[in-house]
Amino acid sequence: MNTVVNDPTRTVLSRVIGWFAKGWENSAEADMIASLDDFTIQSIAHDCGISPDQLVELAKAGPHAADEMLEMMRALNIDPAEVEMRLRAQFRDMQINCAHCASKGECRRDLANGNAAANFAQYCANSQDLNALRASPDFLAG
Template identity: 80%
Template sequence: MLVNDSARTVFARLVDWFAKGWESSAEADMIASLDDFTIQSIAHDCGISPDQLIELAKAGPHAADEMIGMMKALNVDPAEIELRLRAQFRDMQITCAHCTHKGECRKDLASGAAAENFAHYCGNANELNVLRANPDFLLG
């Protein structure tokens, strides 16, 4: 019985992984199928370049999830930053989406070591340190 449960868990994880990949691929294909004017308009509305829009679509909808986790690990309120510093929040998301240290980041977030290690690899380290030094941006 234990083998069946393990097999189902592995199978469920594989299905989830494929579904996420398909979702990201479908979104990237949808963006790529738009005409240049529409891509430029959407990018302009988002405050990013058309190339950034396409890159972010390829990265997928969860490409910057670690940033929210890192903010919380540093006692920074992500909702407050998004509300009050929208452009900075967006720029930090873009940096996070392009990060090559996601494995290390996820490991540190899971183990509770993110606050002591993030400065060694996080592309948003300087911004995060400034934010966590401001009492107005800290979690309740």
């Protein structure tokens, strides 16, 4: 069994982004996106609960554009699988925020050196959501 497919933290959105990236490894993403018809883009976006423009932007960002969000949740003792299961739309919106984040360098440094929990509120677009989640025992990792 493929563990990536069974990983509860891999959302439909991240799988779609992964599909785009894998299919376009040897091509320019913009060219590949342009080759899809509007109906296909709209259908995929609808299935993911996002706009077609967001889908195109996320595909260009790549399959790992929101990996920091999952790492940040773990650094804050938040269970990403529980959040995704109970708050699917909020989880997706947080992934989109993370994918578009301009503070990835600072985030990655803090995650790597163990300072993320102390510093994330200064730069993370998801800080309010993350603080609310870690204040709720229902979303804390076991």
